[in-house]
Amino acid sequence: MSSPVIELAGVSKRFNLSSSREDTFAGAIVSKCSSFFSRNKEADKYQWALKDIDLAVNEGEILGIIGKNGSGKSTLLRILSEIITPTSGDVRVRGTVSSLLDVGAGFHPDLTGRENVYLNGALMGMSKREVSLRFDEIVDFSGISKYIDSPVKHYSSGMFLRLGFSVASHLISNIILIDEVLSVGDAEFQYASLQKIRELTSSGKTVIIVSHGMNSILSLCTNALLLESGKLVANDTPFNIVSKYLSGTHEKIDEKLKNEESREFIFPSDPKDGISGIILHKATILCKTITTKESFFTDNEISVELSLTLAKPLGDMEVMIQVNRNHESPMIATATGLFGLYPKVSLNQKGSFKVRCSFPKYFFNKGLYSISVCLTSSVGFHLENKDVLRFFVNFPVGQLSDFWYKDAPFDVGPIASWEMDRL
């Protein structure tokens, strides 16, 4: 393994939460004096955006950074690109850094795209020749060659992103930092930029990317970090980090519901939740072959089991399960009443029921799934619970060719019946 291109040792950053009064010199003097007399706690005035970060990033790595808003992700990127200086600690960066921290940053609205490319190059310390050599490539990749000679004030934010990403990824720098901007681009460009990032790392560049899109972290990164209120919680494989991050939100829900088993969701029999006397007590994921609570493999058979109570008959009820993948729009839905495949017990009388829905092997692709439950009858919706369950599915190591699953752009990858004949 080559030596790390980025090394952080005990890096902390403290921001001064100065009141607006302290934005003026006179105000600052007044507040200095008053704090001298009143002995205000110094700690109240500061906030640690980052605290004791130790990190080493190797050449060719794609490092993903995950964390909630305000957890210090952008501060970390800005420290790496030397825009802000850490309050304490040691930053060592080997090589040059180019960054894409904000859509259209450093673009002057009155200049043309062409002029802005050169300006961007200059902002990275490149000579005119160095930019010229790559200019055509940059414009080609951005796909906006038609507009390259019009002022960028007429550009859409997507076009800004295309050009900005193009410049950042084509100029000579061995470290590229990208802050949650790629989501502005359309699907086509997002795909192209993910491909480009992979290409860059295979040519020895190092990429650090901040994203809220778990999908891109999972499919792109070789490593990931989890930041939580300025602290580095974990540095692990993307899958483990994404799991940890999202189970963090799980734990919060569980705490609220005072559930003993983290994977089960008991909804309180609060009339607000149990509309028209229907209570969903529990939602569980069952898997015969694996004991983990929230992550599974594509070759596991996974069932969703719901326990519910009907306080009064409401006619023929149907249970519907909706599956969402990677926080995106619903992927599939399935219901008890579909195609006349009624279960043996009808939900047309009061009592407690257990409803189970099983998915075959290889039904789920790699990703994060969430399940919503919906109870309907001829009268309409009776109960709708979003994100009752969340779980991850990953590929069994070494069993399936990673190749076409790698981007995991498709929601399901079921086993179909294949036949092959030699002619």
Place this chain on the structure above:
Amino acid sequence: MLASAYVAKLVLFKRLTFKLAHRDLKVQYSQSMIGISWALIQPLTGLVLYTFLFDTVINTMGGNTVPYPLFVYSGVMHWMLFSAIVGRAGTALSANINILKNWSFPRIILPVSKTLVCLVEFAISLPILFGILWFYDFPLRWQMILSPLFVAMNILCALSIALWLSALTVRYRDFYHIIPYLVGFGIFVTPVFFPSTLIPEKYAFLTFFNPMSCAIEGFRWCLHGGTFDFIRYAPSILITLFLSISGLVFFKRQELNIVDFI
């Protein structure tokens, strides 16, 4: 950062300085109808107006041998350069927040590139001076070679004030108000419209502490002679040196924390 490493970084980014200056000029003038000739109109207006006001209306110079248009233009030119640098380089950081927040480069490039823009405009106003010299049939003097020295003194003084102000305005907004104050009142305590010889003897020593007096009077001495005493202006030269060294040190110290405050 070590001084040598800092200089190396400046060299790496030298093109950015020109690029930003180029950008500013382009943006400033490309969308105006008569373009760069705006840079001529302002000094010309000053020339005509001040000549009318301080020569025709109030006969400032009395029996002085130097034609007033020449006298006032060299002063106005200098003051415009000074006020442009203080005004623009002094706000260079707060005017480029977007760039500062997203790119890392030696921050001193911003005020310096603004100074370059001001210099270009200064250069554009020069032909008027040559025109006046030619019009009044002034002979060439060897001292004219020294005139760039006094322009340099003006730039040094203005840029160091701008370095102080730009670093301070980012931290404390109220320093912004110093700029119009300095530029608006400064012109009356500097011999722009009148020669310093008109100042009564007991106040005259004050001019020698004013770097801009030194720059303007020295420049005039180069062009058309008269009295100029280097020794008596020593305090203003020392003040300029002090301002520039302290400005550089202060800016350099603030540079690392600028983004924290914007």
